Amino acid sequence: MEQEYTITAFSENSIGLLNRVTIIFTRRQVNIESLTVSQSSIPGISKFTIVVKVTQEKVEKVTKQIEKLVEVLKAFYHTNDEIIQQEIALYKVPTEKLMSSNEIENLVRKSGARILEVTPDYTVIEKTGYKAETQELFQKLDAYGVTQFTRSGTVAVTKNPKELLTEYLKELE
Amino acid sequence: MEQKETQKPASIKVTGSQSVIKSLIEEGVEIMFGYPGGQIMPIYDALYDFTDKINHVLVRHEQGAAHAAQGYARATGKVGVAMATSGPGATNLITGIADAMLDSTPLVCITGQVGAMLLGTDAFQETDVIGISMPVTKWNVQVTKAEDIAPAIAKAFYIARTGRPGPVLVDITKNAQFAECDFQYKKCEGIRSYIPVPKVDVNKIDQAAKIINEAKKPYILFGQGVILGSAEKEFRAFVEKSGIPAAWTLLGNSSLPTSHPLNVGMLGMHGNYGPNIKCNECDVLIAIGMRFDDRVTGDVKRFAKQAKVIHIEIDPAEIDKNVKTEVAVLGDVKESLPLLTERIKTNNHEAWIGEFKKCMDIEYNQVIKKDIHPEKEGMTMGEVIRRITDKTKGDAILVTDVGQHQMIATRYFKFNKTRSCITSGGLGTMGFGLPASIGAKMGAPDREVILVVGDGGLQMTIQEMGTIFQTGAAVKIVLLNNNFLGMVRQWQQMFFEKRYSSVELINPDFITIAKGYSIEGQKVTSRTNIDNAIDTMLNHNGPYLLEVVVEKEGNVFPMVPAGCSVSEIRLE
Ligand SMILES: Cc1ncc(C[n+]2csc(CCOP(=O)(O)OP(=O)(O)O)c2C)c(N)n1
Numbered sequence: 001m002e003q004e005y006t007i008t009a010f011s012e013n014s015i016g017l018l019n020r021v022t023i024i025f026t027r028r029q030v031n032i033e034s035l036t037v038s039q040s041s042i043p044g045i046s047k048f049t050i051v052v053k054v055t056q057e058k059v060e061k062v063t064k065q066i067e068k069l070v071e072v073l074k075a076f077y078h079t080n081d082e083i084i085q086q087e088i089a090l091y092k093v094p095t096e097k098l099m100s101s102n103e104i105e106n107l108v109r110k111s112g113a114r115i116l117e118v119t120p121d122y123t124v125i126e127k128t129g130y131k132a133e134t135q136e137l138f139q140k141l142d143a144y145g146v147t148q149f150t151r152s153g154t155v156a157v158t159k160n161p162k163e164l165l166t167e168y169l170k171e172l173e
Numbered sequence: 174m175e176q177k178e179t180q181k182p183a184s185i186k187v188t189g190s191q192s193v194i195k196s197l198i199e200e201g202v203e204i205m206f207g208y209p210g211g212q213i214m215p216i217y218d219a220l221y222d223f224t225d226k227i228n229h230v231l232v233r234h235e236q237g238a239a240h241a242a243q244g245y246a247r248a249t250g251k252v253g254v255a256m257a258t259s260g261p262g263a264t265n266l267i268t269g270i271a272d273a274m275l276d277s278t279p280l281v282c283i284t285g286q287v288g289a290m291l292l293g294t295d296a297f298q299e300t301d302v303i304g305i306s307m308p309v310t311k312w313n314v315q316v317t318k319a320e321d322i323a324p325a326i327a328k329a330f331y332i333a334r335t336g337r338p339g340p341v342l343v344d345i346t347k348n349a350q351f352a353e354c355d356f357q358y359k360k361c362e363g364i365r366s367y368i369p370v371p372k373v374d375v376n377k378i379d380q381a382a383k384i385i386n387e388a389k390k391p392y393i394l395f396g397q398g399v400i401l402g403s404a405e406k407e408f409r410a411f412v413e414k415s416g417i418p419a420a421w422t423l424l425g426n427s428s429l430p431t432s433h434p435l436n437v438g439m440l441g442m443h444g445n446y447g448p449n450i451k452c453n454e455c456d457v458l459i460a461i462g463m464r465f466d467d468r469v470t471g472d473v474k475r476f477a478k479q480a481k482v483i484h485i486e487i488d489p490a491e492i493d494k495n496v497k498t499e500v501a502v503l504g505d506v507k508e509s510l511p512l513l514t515e516r517i518k519t520n521n522h523e524a525w526i527g528e529f530k531k532c533m534d535i536e537y538n539q540v541i542k543k544d545i546h547p548e549k550e551g552m553t554m555g556e557v558i559r560r561i562t563d564k565t566k567g568d569a570i571l572v573t574d575v576g577q578h579q580m581i582a583t584r585y586f587k588f589n590k591t592r593s594c595i596t597s598g599g600l601g602t603m604g605f606g607l608p609a610s611i612g613a614k615m616g617a618p619d620r621e622v623i624l625v626v627g628d629g630g631l632q633m634t635i636q637e638m639g640t641i642f643q644t645g646a647a648v649k650i651v652l653l654n655n656n657f658l659g660m661v662r663q664w665q666q667m668f669f670e671k672r673y674s675s676v677e678l679i680n681p682d683f684i685t686i687a688k689g690y691s692i693e694g695q696k697v698t699s700r701t702n703i704d705n706a707i708d709t710m711l712n713h714n715g716p717y718l719l720e721v722v723v724e725k726e727g728n729v730f731p732m733v734p735a736g737c738s739v740s741e742i743r744l745e
Contacts, residue, residue: 012366015315016303023308064490070312070332073366172365 004033005059006083006156009048009066009075010040010165017071021048024065030054034087034153042165045073051154074168078158085156089134090116091125091141092148098123104144111137122147184357189319190219190350193283196326198226199358202254204245204615206230206238206608210258212298213285215350230615230644233636235262237608239269240634243278244612247595248570248620250403252279252333253612259285260298263344264305268602270340271309275599276424277401279338281329282306288348289317302344311339317346319354324361331361336369337488338401371489373504373512380500381483382516384457390525391417392455392480394440394469397424397598398462398487404507405429405591408461411514416521418529420448422463423598427588431567437529441469442733443580446540447532449731449739452477454528461485462506465495466599475738485509539744540730545585551724552700554581554653560707561623561651562586569621570595572613572648574606574630577659580729582625604633610648611640621649621711628654628680635686641716642690649710650687650694652720655727656680663728687718694718 011017018037025032033051040047048066052059059077067075095118098104104123108115113127127137131154138149158164187195193216197205205227209217220229232238235257242253253273257266263284273280287296303315312332316325322345329341385391393415399408405428412419412429418437419429429436438445440452449471452458458480463469470476473495481499484492485506492501502509544555558581562569567587573579573596583596595613597605610624631652641648658676665673687694694717697706703721710717733742 016307016313019304020307027308061490061494064492064494068488068490070364070367 002053002055004051004053004080005077006080006085006154007048007050007052007059007063007066007075007077008156008158009050010042010073011046011048011069012071012073013044013046014071017069020069021050021066024062025052028058028062030058030062036153036155038155040165041163042169045165049154049156074165076164078156082160083156083158085130085154086128087131087134087152087154088126088128089138089149089151091127091138091146092122093125093141093144093146095119095121095123097144104141107137107140111140113137184355186353187356188215188219188350189322189345189352189354190215192319192322192354192356193326193345193350194219194223194227195356196323196358197254198223199360200252200326200330202227202252204228204230205254205256206232206241206245206612207256208232208235208238208258208262210262210285210298212259212287212347213256213262213283213350215347216256216283216285216345230611230640232608233639234634235265236268236604237634237637237640239266239273239280239282240602240605240608241612241615241637241640242280243269243273243276243605244572244595244609245616246278246280246612247609248592248613249616250592251616252281252330254281254283256283257285258298259287259302260300263302264300267305267309268604270306270342272597272600272602272605273340274309274311276597277338277397278340279333280340281326281333282340282342284342284344285350286315286344286346289346290348292346302342306342309340310342313342313344315344315346317349319349319352322349322354323356323358327359327361328364331364332367370487370505371503373502373509375512377500377502378509378512378516381459381485381502382513384481384483384500385415385417385459385513386518388457390455391415391457391459391522392451393417393419393459393461394422394452394463395419395425395428395461396422396463397428398485398506399425399428400591402462402487402506404510407507407510407514409433411510414514414519415517416519417459418451418522418526420444422466422469423583423596425463426583426594428591430589431587432589435526437526438533439584442471442735443584443729443731445533445584446536446731446742446744447529449733449742450532451529453479453738453740455480457481457483459483459485460496461510462487464491467495470495471733471737471739471741475740485513536731536744544581549724551727552703552721553727554578554723555585556700557651557653557703557721557723558582558585558625560703564707564711565621565623569593569623570613570617572596572606572610572622572624574624574626575601575603575660576627576630577655577663577727577729578625578627578653603630606630607634607637607650608640610650611637611644611646614646614648615644622647624648624650626650626652627659628652628656628678628683629658631683638687638690638692641692645715647715650692650716650718651710652683652718653723654680654683654720655723655725657725659727660729662726666726666728668734683720684718692716692718694720696720696722698722
């Protein structure tokens with residue numbers, strides 16, 4: 001059965017690695033729902049967070065292929081209940097719509113979003129949450145005419161009390 | 174990237190190009206295969222001063238350089254080295270690199286690249302070889318500074334040869350070749366993010382031993398892992414103590430002598446009858462250093478479903494990739510096999526082995542007899558191969574190209590020694606044979622190297638006859654000429670209603686072509702002359718072309734048609 005999995009991979013920070021990682025997915029016809037790369041908590045080590053919708057068998061194989069890459073230290077995959085994940089969304093609406101009533105402000109407050117910037121022309125709203133939540137807010141705001149909407153990829157931390165990579169690095173020594 | 178380093182020796186000033194050559198010498202490279210061009214000229218210039226240390230073989234096409242390096246690596250166990258210029262030189266290497274990737278052959282390929290300032294400008298002969306080679310290399314890197322060259326080459330050799338071997342590519346920009354740097358070579362001894370050999374888990378060995386000790390019909394499938402792990406002796410000890418029949422994949426061939434009583438034959442689409450059908454009858458299947466390629470499993474949904482599978486393997490990504498395992502023993506076979514051998518009972522499985530013998534009798538009567546003792550007029554590939562292997566007493570290295578002749582040669586050639594069967598398995602690359610045979614001969618000059626090649630495949634890299642001419646590499650070329658792209662024709666006959674679409678070849682006079690390169694040869698068209706001709710070839714001091722005209726429409730059997738179960742193997 002297909003479901004959402006979040007793959008986290010820790011790697012050396014080297015040129016071209018992103019390419020090597022994505023090739024693994026394209027070759028196997030796996031669509032990447034979202035992908036973010038950032039510095040991890042350990043200096044010099046990057047963290048990939050990749051969300052895919054596949055079967056358990058597929059995610060397991062793909063994760064092994066990622067870990068096989070020379071520059072990758074370790075790769076894990078998680079189901080949604082094993083992680084805490086969030087994404088951030090930005091919405092741009094015309095300021096006149098904001099001013100014409102307090103409906104938008106109400107929406108912002110109720111959904112735990114916030115207003116980042118107000119100019120005479122436009123207002124930028126930010127919301128962090130699950131994809132479903134940022135999507136819901138989009139639909140509500142769009143009733144007033146969202147002129148731009150963008151969403152980051154998912155970032156995630158595991159619920160596991162141990163830090164998987166730190167454990168692993170200790171093991172290496 | 175962090176790298177564990179050994180102690181620093183004193184450094185000297187060199188150019189980047191000298192650094193390349195000195196690094197190769199430090200890695201023990203004695204032979205390399207390549208072709209010069211604009212963006213690698215400084216390195217060729219540096220090479221000019223080291224011709225006493227490194228024998229650079231000038232091939233006729235960069236694909237030939239890659240395949241020759243593969244042949245060399247497969248025959249010797251050392252890392253093969255190929256070198257080419259940027260752009261077309263680099264892209265010409267790709268087929269060989271891809272072949273080495275699928276067949277786990279250690280290669281270091283060095284390519285020249287335009288100067289760093291020109292990268293990304295579509296400069297003359299600039300191609301993104303890093304991008305192009307990414308999916309077909311174990312690792313690759315572009316170097317733009319002279320001081321980074323030696324560490325990159327050290328890492329390249331380390332990655333190519335350790336763990337599951339594979340091809341790596343080092344792309345060096347021209348400015349880095351010209352610039353000066355300090356040279357001090359440190360061999361790479363480890364990379365933080367890369368664990369080439371997983372640790373053997375003794376619990377897994379115990380579990381595997383228990384299953385093996387309780388098995389009634391255990392069956393070993395072995396692949397190239399035995400050879401790559403230099404574990405032939407350990408493997409043989411395991412086979413002999415367990416008394417378990419063992420069958421080989423195309424690439425595992427020759428790691429156990431053909432004549433060994435427990436060697437029951439070949440797996441795969443054109444493998445032997447018993448070894449194929451018994452996959453679906455055994456109760457325990459012990460896979461050693463092999464990866465359950467679809468050419469071995471047939472329809473994988475109907476492969477060995479009844480068996481408990483033990484997989485002994487170095488690459489964690491191979492576990493459960495195609496076939497689900499009961500127990501996976503990760504690690505180096507050279508280490509895990511003795512541990513397993515210690516824990517198993519001495520056993521023999523006479524009745525079970527008897528079943529393989531019965532299958533062999535059936536195959537002999539329906540297939541082999543007709544192949545090697547034909548009663549028809551036309552010569553068969555099988556009879557030619559059998560005569561050659563008998564005359565060379567199983568001591569020769571066999572190199573093949575791809576097609577019918579490849580399957581017939583690997584089925585009927587006999588081997589006493591390991592690393593003696595060099596063939597393109599995973600990629601099935603026509604044109605592999607001739608250059609690979611040159612590399613094999615240069616790596617094993619004291620051994621007889623027999624190339625078996627088809628009339629199609631020979632013409633894919635026939636220009637490498639020039640390399641033979643120039644180097645004198647004494648390869649014995651056996652051309653099995655059926656004037657067809659035989660393997661494709663066979664499929665068209667069997668699965669496309671004999672619609673022979675673009676498979677007939679109007680061929681040149683191969684003997685005359687060889688003569689142009691001063692390669693002696695003769696063409697044999699009838700059985701009466703074949704023995705003499707083979708003797709002449711084997712007694713000839715130097716390269717030789719023996720062209721044998723074989724029946725036009727011979728077919729290779731047994732055959733597991735694509736998509737069928739191994740149980741549905743056809744004998745005719
Ligand atoms: C580079 C490449 N192109 C195409 C093929 C497909 N192919 C596989 S076998 C074969 C026919 C080989 O013919 P020949 O070399 O004459 O050998 P034969 O099968 O007749 O022994 C072809 C075209 C291939 N394996 N490699």
